Amino acid sequence: MKSIKNQGAACCPHHCEPFDVEYWSLVSANQDPDLKAAALGGELNLVQCPTCGCFFHHDGNLIYFDAPAELLVFVFSQKDREKEPELLKRMQQDYEIIKNTLLKQLHMDYPPVSVFGLDSLKTVLQEEEISSFESEAVAASSAAQGFGVVRLKPSYARKHHFPYYVPAPAGKATALDYAVAASKVLKSGLQSKRLRHFEDQMSQEGATIPPTL
Numbered sequence: 692m693k694s695i696k697n698q699g700a701a702c703c704p705h706h707c708e709p710f711d712v713e714y715w716s717l718v719s720a721n722q723d724p725d726l727k728a729a730a731l732g733g734e735l736n737l738v739q740c741p742t743c744g745c746f747f748h749h750d751g752n753l754i755y756f757d758a759p760a761e762l763l764v765f766v767f768s769q770k771d772r773e774k775e776p777e778l779l780k781r782m783q784q785d786y787e788i789i790k791n792t793l794l795k796q797l798h799m800d801y802p803p804v805s806v807f808g809l810d811s812l813k814t815v816l817q818e819e820e821i822s823s824f825e826s827e828a829v830a831a832s833s834a835a836q837g838f839g840v841v842r843l844k845p846s847y848a849r850k851h852h853f854p855y856y857v858p859a860p861a862g863k864a865t866a867l868d869y870a871v872a873a874s875k876v877l878k879s880g881l882q883s884k885r886l887r888h889f890e891d892q893m894s895q896e897g898a899t900i901p902p903t904l
Contacts, residue, residue, distance in 0.1 A: 692756060692793050694719045694726060701749050707742035714738070714749040720757035730755065731816050735809060748809045754789075755812060761801050761846040763789075764815060769808040779805060801846030822848075825885055826855035832881040833858035838872055844902040851892065854885040857901070866898035 695717040700709040714736045720727040729735040736749040753766040765782045767775075782805055790799045806812055826848075830840045838858035848855050858876050860868035870893035873886050892898060 692717070692719050692722075692758075694723045697751075699749070699751055701738050701740075701747075703740040703743060703745055704747055705740065705743050705745055707740050707745075710741055712738045712749055714751055715753065716751065717754045718756065720755065720762075721759050727757070727816070730809070730812055731820065733809070733813055735812075750808070753809070753812070758794075758797060759845070760819065761799075761844070762815075762819070762849075763799075763801075763803040764812060765803055765805045766809060766812045767805065767807050772807050775807075819849075822855065822885065825883055828881065829854045829858075829876070829883050829886050830856035832879055833872075833876050836876050836879055838876065841903045844904055847902050851888075852885060853889040853892075853901070854883060857886065857889055864900060866893045866895075866900050869900065870894035870898075 694715060696713050697716040698711060698713055701712045701714075702709050715726060718726045718730065718735070720730075726735060729737075736751070736753070737746055738749050739746050750768045750770060752768055755764040755766060756762070763786070765778075765785070767778050771778060782803060786803045804815065806815060833840050833856070836858070839861075840856050841859040842856055843853055845855060847853075857869065858872040860872045870890050873890035873893065877883065877886060877890065889901075893901070
């Protein structure tokens, strides 16, 4: 799915005359990493008022999609926050259309996320960055301890606050085997709240093995 630009009116917070701008209405992050960087840096859809020179974000709806990360975010305008129930219903309808047409080949099996405003999208992406850095540390520590490393299904890991990578037990493993492997890596001195949480959950009675890619 390609990133898409639209045209629309921007309204300066200083109440200057509205003016026309181009803005991104759909961001395909894995295809356009520069747009992902712009969203993280707070520069996505940043416009300047030609009258007073003020910089501000165009407050329009946006869809942010990162296929490898299994992350689909509907970003709604801040001014529409009071319409949240209606917007969530529409989001679900739009999600079903996108899932069954534009992204049918991906066989999406994870729900979308909704936020209001680009600052909230930035917060989501910053949390993703933190999780990715921690996950890479888990992968490196696991390899150093002689374990294989597996990548958890990203949407599953995000939902449960697990790292994206975990140490892989040898052979046909149970959930408890994953917990034991995680425990051994943590005992090496690695500080990882996500791996600690993963260990705790995998050691629970009735836990099932995590879905991996």
